[in-house]
Amino acid sequence: MLRSKTQVKSVTDTSSSILGEGVARATPAPIATRIRGISDRAMAWLFIAPTIVLLLAVNIFPLIWAVYLSFTNFRANRPNAPIEGVGLSNYSRVLNDPNIWQAMQTTAHFVFWTILLQTLIGFSLAYLIDRKFRGHALWTTIILVPMMLSPAVVGNFWRFLYQPQIGLFNYIVSFVTGIPPSSFEMLGSVPLSPWAIIIVDTWMWTPYVMLICLAGLRSIPDYIYEAAEVDRASLWRQFWSITLPMALPFIMLAVLFRGIENFKMFDMVTLLTGGGPGSTTEVASITLKREAFESWRTGRASAFAIILFVAVFGLANIYVKALNKVKQR
Amino acid sequence: MQTIKQALLGATSALVLFTAAPSLAKADELTLCWAAWDPANALVELSKDFTTHSGTAMKFEFVPWPNFADRILNELNSGGKLCDLLIGDSQWLGGSAENGYYVKLNDFFDKEGIKMSDFADAAVNAYATWPKGTPNYWALPAMGDANAWFYRKDWFAKPEIQSEFKQKYARDLAAPATWDELKQVAEFFNGREIDGKKVYGAAIFTERASEGITMGATGALYPYGFKYENTPGKYDMEGAVNSPDAVAGLEAYKALYKCCTPPGYTDAYMGESLDAFKSGQVAMAMNWFAFFPGLYKDEKVGGDKIGFFVNPKEKVAASTLGGQGISVVANTDNMQGALAYIKWFAQPDVQKKWWSLGGYAVHKAVLTDPTFTESQPFAADFLVAMNQVQDFWQEPSYAILLQAMQKRLHDYVVADKGTAKEALDGLVKDWTEVFKDDGKL
Numbered sequence: 068m069l070r071s072k073t074q075v076k077s078v079t080d081t082s083s084s085i086l087g088e089g090v091a092r093a094t095p096a097p098i099a100t101r102i103r104g105i106s107d108r109a110m111a112w113l114f115i116a117p118t119i120v121l122l123l124a125v126n127i128f129p130l131i132w133a134v135y136l137s138f139t140n141f142r143a144n145r146p147n148a149p150i151e152g153v154g155l156s157n158y159s160r161v162l163n164d165p166n167i168w169q170a171m172q173t174t175a176h177f178v179f180w181t182i183l184l185q186t187l188i189g190f191s192l193a194y195l196i197d198r199k200f201r202g203h204a205l206w207t208t209i210i211l212v213p214m215m216l217s218p219a220v221v222g223n224f225w226r227f228l229y230q231p232q233i234g235l236f237n238y239i240v241s242f243v244t245g246i247p248p249s250s251f252e253m254l255g256s257v258p259l260s261p262w263a264i265i266i267v268d269t270w271m272w273t274p275y276v277m278l279i280c281l282a283g284l285r286s287i288p289d290y291i292y293e294a295a296e297v298d299r300a301s302l303w304r305q306f307w308s309i310t311l312p313m314a315l316p317f318i319m320l321a322v323l324f325r326g327i328e329n330f331k332m333f334d335m336v337t338l339l340t341g342g343g344p345g346s347t348t349e350v351a352s353i354t355l356k357r358e359a360f361e362s363w364r365t366g367r368a369s370a371f372a373i374i375l376f377v378a379v380f381g382l383a384n385i386y387v388k389a390l391n392k393v394k395q396r
Numbered sequence: 397m398q399t400i401k402q403a404l405l406g407a408t409s410a411l412v413l414f415t416a417a418p419s420l421a422k423a424d425e426l427t428l429c430w431a432a433w434d435p436a437n438a439l440v441e442l443s444k445d446f447t448t449h450s451g452t453a454m455k456f457e458f459v460p461w462p463n464f465a466d467r468i469l470n471e472l473n474s475g476g477k478l479c480d481l482l483i484g485d486s487q488w489l490g491g492s493a494e495n496g497y498y499v500k501l502n503d504f505f506d507k508e509g510i511k512m513s514d515f516a517d518a519a520v521n522a523y524a525t526w527p528k529g530t531p532n533y534w535a536l537p538a539m540g541d542a543n544a545w546f547y548r549k550d551w552f553a554k555p556e557i558q559s560e561f562k563q564k565y566a567r568d569l570a571a572p573a574t575w576d577e578l579k580q581v582a583e584f585f586n587g588r589e590i591d592g593k594k595v596y597g598a599a600i601f602t603e604r605a606s607e608g609i610t611m612g613a614t615g616a617l618y619p620y621g622f623k624y625e626n627t628p629g630k631y632d633m634e635g636a637v638n639s640p641d642a643v644a645g646l647e648a649y650k651a652l653y654k655c656c657t658p659p660g661y662t663d664a665y666m667g668e669s670l671d672a673f674k675s676g677q678v679a680m681a682m683n684w685f686a687f688f689p690g691l692y693k694d695e696k697v698g699g700d701k702i703g704f705f706v707n708p709k710e711k712v713a714a715s716t717l718g719g720q721g722i723s724v725v726a727n728t729d730n731m732q733g734a735l736a737y738i739k740w741f742a743q744p745d746v747q748k749k750w751w752s753l754g755g756y757a758v759h760k761a762v763l764t765d766p767t768f769t770e771s772q773p774f775a776a777d778f779l780v781a782m783n784q785v786q787d788f789w790q791e792p793s794y795a796i797l798l799q800a801m802q803k804r805l806h807d808y809v810v811a812d813k814g815t816a817k818e819a820l821d822g823l824v825k826d827w828t829e830v831f832k833d834d835g836k837l
Contacts (some may be wrong), residue, residue, distance in 0.1 A: 071788055077547075096532065108836055144472075144491060144795070145491075145493065145494075145495055145792070146473065146495065147495055147496060163612070166803075209783040218579050231660040232658070232660060247660040249660075250659075252560055252659060252660050252662060254660070254663075255649045255660055255661070255662030255663070255810070256664065257811050257812060257813075340663070341604050341605040341663060342604065342605070343604040343662065343663055343811070344604070344662050344663075344806065344810040344811040345604075345803070345806045345808075345810055345811025345813055346803060346806075346811070347811055348808060357799055359688060360470070360800050361465075361466070361468060361471075361795055361799050362795055362796040363469075363795055363796070364791035364796065
């Protein structure tokens with residue numbers, strides 16, 4: 068239970084008066100002064116040191132090591148083979164590999180459509196929920212459910228839904244369009260399989276975008292709308308001139324988070340299609356995993372990972388700068 | 397402060413004991429790693445005799461097939477100590493021998509009087525030797541296996557189906573002997589209604605991630621005349637891998653996939669094939685011999701309802717090799733125990749019991765026993781198959797070679813990209829790059 072400031076003050080006053088001045092002088096001074104020889108600054112470092120060590124060990128060191136490996140012929144499944152420097156050869160081979168460009172194209176397609184759909188649907192849902200209609204809290208909870216599930220559960224669950232003979236999805240499509248349910252395969256068909264993954268990702272992560280957009284919409288002060296109404300601005304005008312510009316930084320933030328996440332999407336694609344049929348849905352992360360842990364070309368895989376890292380880092384930085392500009396407006 | 401010191405001391409001791417405990421237990425304990433499938437259960441049963449005989453407790457680490465290679469190769473590459481004994485795929489031999497993951501067993505075999513001539517030649521060649529075919533032994537043949545077929549004997553025997561088939565194809569409906577016949581029979585059954593249910597022609601392997609489509613498609617490629625090299629050991633693949641015969645074989649596999657597999661059969665391997673057959677969806681299915689004892693015992697589709705046949709031939713008779721040898725992991729802390737297991741396992745009596753429990757022994761004492769071919773309805777086919785097996789590359793770079801083939805085949809067969817010739821030409825290109833990287837070309 069939180070005490071009010073007045074309550075706290077009265078308790079302190081009471082103890083001072085009971086214990087006398089001498090005790091009052093011993094009231095906690097800064098912790099550091101009690102431990103001889105350790106300054107506040109040293110104490111601060113002591114507290115953050117474990118985190119920094121952990122960060123260096125699990126993030127920074129592997130990154131530097133990967134950069135080093137990317138210039139070598141190292142293969143993790145041949146520990147006894149001599150490691151030789153190969154210069155930029157790994158980078159050159161990665162950048163000239165049509166399979167890798169195909170995977171990048173697949174990733175870009177996937178990222179573009181998932182972000183577009185999730186932003187449109189997420190913002191629309193947030194806009195509706197923000198109207199505060201009757202039962203909106205219940206609907207908010209229901210909408211959030213997919214986001215709370217594990218990707219492994221979602222992947223397996225949708226695999227069954229997409230099953231051409233017993234899957235509910237095909238039966239619903241059949242009911243609506245009249246196409247026989249077993250005449251099409253969402254996961255096994257070249258044109259449909261990318262969309263099968265986009266549908267699942269949109270189903271799962273639209274609530275996340277909705278939540279961020281809802282936070283944006285709720286942050287707009289009511290008096291702005293009241294002023295607009297006084298100026299007889301139409302609802303449409305209010306939306307374009309107030310709602311959208313003021314919620315835009317939040318929308319952009321949601322796009323950034325989803326963009327980074329989907330760029331490295333792995334679990335859902337692996338569970339749904341494993342990159343197939345053929346290589347139709349083989350996104351960059353799956354290609355990278357195959358290169359690193361199935362083909363064991365560690366040097367080349369490291370080069371690919373560094374290229375991906377630089378691409379995501381670069382794009383994210385450009386995007387954050389744009390986001391800051393929008394926020395300053 | 398004293399309490400804190402005591403607590404720290406206690407925690408440290410517990411930690412030391414906890415970490416030391418596995419190594420202490422190792423002295424009279426062995427861990428055997430293998431894939432999680434029917435024969436593994438038989439091996440657990442068999443190994444109880446070893447424990448009785450030696451006093452060594454057996455632990456087992458069985459990994460599901462789709463993750464088997466990833467999990468175990470990671471273990472070997474990282475110098476892990478999980479496995480003392482490993483029943484690993486034949487393709488791993490080259491890498492494991494050259495990287496020092498397996499113990500070379502020649503001296504041990506000589507010392508203990510274990511003769512490789514006591515085992516089937518094809519099995520020794522495939523499961524034990526590296527370089528392939530040389531007398532350098534890295535494993536003891538443990539589990540013979542090949543890709544073969546099973547069918548609904550009860551459906552084939554229905555008089556109305558028999559007569560309709562004869563009318564259509566002017567021959568009796570029987571287990572197919574060639575790939576042409578296989579396609580005919582599959583087409584005949586595909587879409588037919590049997591016992592009030594729509595059925596399909598055949599369940600074949602189309603899995604993309606691990607090795608499925610390669611193991612399935614080579615079942616067509618080998619009989620049509622596919623070869624890895626023009627001259628063995630020369631890596632001259634142009635004209636062998638992409639020969640007109642190989643192209644015809646790949647086209648035949650795709651034709652079978654397109655005409656006669658159940659809907660949604662785009663990423664199917666062992667489990668899916670068994671499911672399709674057991675659920676009465678397909679007339680025929682391909683799978684490894686290892687599953688046949690279980691299928692024969694199945695209450696719904698086993699017994700009189702099931703028949704077996706060896707992989708159909710076309711230009712030549714050939715089957716895709718499965719199966720594994722048992723190796724001693726060089727990193728083991730219990731070398732003597734592991735070698736003792738190998739010695740025990742190599743005994744003819746143990747091999748006979750192994751076969752009786754459902755394991756595919758390849759010891760000649762088992763295979764040449766006069767009662768062998770009658771011992772199981774698929775035993776005769778197993779003997780035929782083991783005499784015509786062909787295996788994938790066993791090179792240290794086998795994983796890269798396999799991934800390339802998986803991609804090329806799946807792109808062509810399932811995703812309809814390009815032609816069979818283009819797929820195999822692409823494969824030659826991929827494999828050439830790998831062998832150039834390895835300094836073999």
